[in-house]
Amino acid sequence: MLPHAGNPSPEGISLPRSANGDPAAHGPALRVAVLGSTGSIGTSTLDVVASSGGRFAAWLLAAHRSVGPLIEQAHRLRPAWVVVVDAAAAAQIGVGALPAGTRLAVGADALDELVADPAVDRVVSAIVGAAGLRSTWAAVEAGKTVALANKETLVMAGPLVMRLACRTGATILPVDSEHSAIHQALCAGRPAEVRRIVLTASGGPFRTRPQAALASVTPAEALRHPTWSMGPKITVDSATMMNKALELIEARWLFDVPAEKLAVLVHPQSIVHSLVEFIDGSVIAQLSPPDMRLPIQYALTYPARTAGPARRLDFTQAMTLEFEPPDLGRFPAVALGHAAAARGGTAGAVLNAANEEAVGGFLAGRLRFIDIAETCGRLLDEHPFEAEPTLEAILRLDAWARQEVRSCLSS
Numbered sequence: 001m002l003p004h005a006g007n008p009s010p011e012g013i014s015l016p017r018s019a020n021g022d023p024a025a026h027g028p029a030l031r032v033a034v035l036g037s038t039g040s041i042g043t044s045t046l047d048v049v050a051s052s053g054g055r056f057a058a059w060l061l062a063a064h065r066s067v068g069p070l071i072e073q074a075h076r077l078r079p080a081w082v083v084v085v086d087a088a089a090a091a092q093i094g095v096g097a098l099p100a101g102t103r104l105a106v107g108a109d110a111l112d113e114l115v116a117d118p119a120v121d122r123v124v125s126a127i128v129g130a131a132g133l134r135s136t137w138a139a140v141e142a143g144k145t146v147a148l149a150n151k152e153t154l155v156m157a158g159p160l161v162m163r164l165a166c167r168t169g170a171t172i173l174p175v176d177s178e179h180s181a182i183h184q185a186l187c188a189g190r191p192a193e194v195r196r197i198v199l200t201a202s203g204g205p206f207r208t209r210p211q212a213a214l215a216s217v218t219p220a221e222a223l224r225h226p227t228w229s230m231g232p233k234i235t236v237d238s239a240t241m242m243n244k245a246l247e248l249i250e251a252r253w254l255f256d257v258p259a260e261k262l263a264v265l266v267h268p269q270s271i272v273h274s275l276v277e278f279i280d281g282s283v284i285a286q287l288s289p290p291d292m293r294l295p296i297q298y299a300l301t302y303p304a305r306t307a308g309p310a311r312r313l314d315f316t317q318a319m320t321l322e323f324e325p326p327d328l329g330r331f332p333a334v335a336l337g338h339a340a341a342a343r344g345g346t347a348g349a350v351l352n353a354a355n356e357e358a359v360g361g362f363l364a365g366r367l368r369f370i371d372i373a374e375t376c377g378r379l380l381d382e383h384p385f386e387a388e389p390t391l392e393a394i395l396r397l398d399a400w401a402r403q404e405v406r407s408c409l410s411s
């Protein structure tokens, strides 16, 4: 059953207003833990925090090994903690490099522990890939409000994570622009009135490229996205349209919607971020320029809305919005996403792990672009499927799929 995204609660609507009409930052700032703060979503999150007029404060910043940018962020935002997951990288942080009042923690265990700290009011889950699952799990287990960018968490373990959130009272709010749009559009009706959820896709840099030319695509070409500026992994996922496959699975679990009610529509301008069609034929969409600061802020302030740093649509300029069905022949990843969303169980985890390894192989020049989806499809078919896996089974199959791809890369 589709949950009702819910209309803003009365207390959300009646937030105290400052003189210029923006909701004022009353009371102490909400303390935000930003997991993956040096990445594309992480840096956009820090923009939102810095422009929040004291409504939010960075309490924890975490990254894998990019210590230079992390130290710079720490001086700018003065968090209580920085966490470096890679111990060798953390060892490069000299005495006195961090500002007074900011402490350093090292390793994934430390991150899991700090995320659950009672001081944390909001968690932004923006680590890339399967590596984001464990800290997101720790946040959900601790009953936090989680702004979820790391779609891989739901792709791998959607049912387990959503059940855990039910048990602990955690709230998971989407950061992915499509899911943020769906969350907003669902407010226009009741769950039983939803006929279809349509995720839009830019179509990536190869939307119009003939099939025969896709075999020779280079990493540099795949990394040139026409509308979004993002980290390298999701940029390649957009080029193969595997990103839409992962997002179909993400939507399946986040909104508890059956796979057959999910559809994909190519929209090259990336302005309509997704649509919800109701049983009476009305289609409700959310529009804004391609700027992740808006869905990040929406997830942080929900159910309130505040003015923020995101770009706005300019209706004084002529604008054309185009829509076309995806070409499933040239982009077979979309069908893999539909199949994995329908199948559930371990399918999402295997698809995700195979894709992460295949994208790594493609970026290293060891796999052709068109082999990414082919490899993922083969492993989906071959894997020992489990319908109701435990977290351990999911992690075991994640490791199995990675090993399979690696051995095919080295053969």
Ligand code: NAD
Residues within 6 Å of the ligand: 035, 036, 037, 038, 039, 040, 041, 042, 062, 063, 064, 065, 066, 085, 125, 126, 127, 128, 129, 131, 132, 149, 150, 151, 152, 175, 176, 177, 228, 229, 230, 231, 232, 233, 234, 292
């Ligand atoms: P990115 O590559 O720009 O940044 C990744 C961040 O994760 C970095 O801070 C890195 O240090 C950290 N990280 C990587 N491995 C880690 C590990 N093992 N432990 C701890 N930290 C680790 O990625 P991104 O584009 O910001 O994407 C982040 C997540 O958000 C992904 O799941 C992606 O699918 C999702 N997302 C991104 C966008 C976007 O516009 N970039 C949009 C929607 C969803």
Ligand code: MG
Residues within 6 Å of the ligand: 176, 177, 178, 247
């Ligand atoms: Mg998206």
